[in-house]
Amino acid sequence: MHKIPVSVLVVIHTVDLQVLLLERADHPGFWQSVTGSQDSGESLLQTAQREVLEETGLHAADYALSDWHIENQYEIYEEWRWRYAPGVRINTEHVFGLCVSAPISIQMAAREHLNFMWLPWQQAAEKVFSSSNAEAIRHLPLRLQAIQNIDTAG
DSSP: OBOOOOEEEEEEEEEEEEEEEEESSSSSSSSOOOOOOOOTOOOHHHHHHHHHHHHHHOOGGGGGEEEEEEEEEEOOOOOGGGGBBTTTTEEEEEEEEESSSSSOOOOOOOTTEEEEEEEHHHHHHEEEEEEEEHHHHHHHHHHHHHHHHHHHOO
């Protein structure tokens, strides 16, 4: 069964802008936020919830999970194209955020990740290997400011 070329990127962060990063098991030294492909029949929200649980052990429903309504398209790395149907070269990534109150310990998926760390958002944006991941992390201050403005206006 081939992977669907639709994925989620979930930036897990704290209110004070600490960001959770995971080190890839298949590429030591490559750090990223939670990512994963959509399964057949899943909504994007369900994909985000499943990937957060699989990769961190966290139940997204216990925290503030939000769809950022950002969609990125990128060429699938050649080394991973075998996972997709023949001729599929482009993946569409949907960005979500998950806000937790403070840096917390997680249960990593051992076959997927070697390590995790919490970093201030600026350092996290510099450390991730994916440009779309870095861009999403750089959006954090504005996203949180918009949420706080909505909260104080209401």
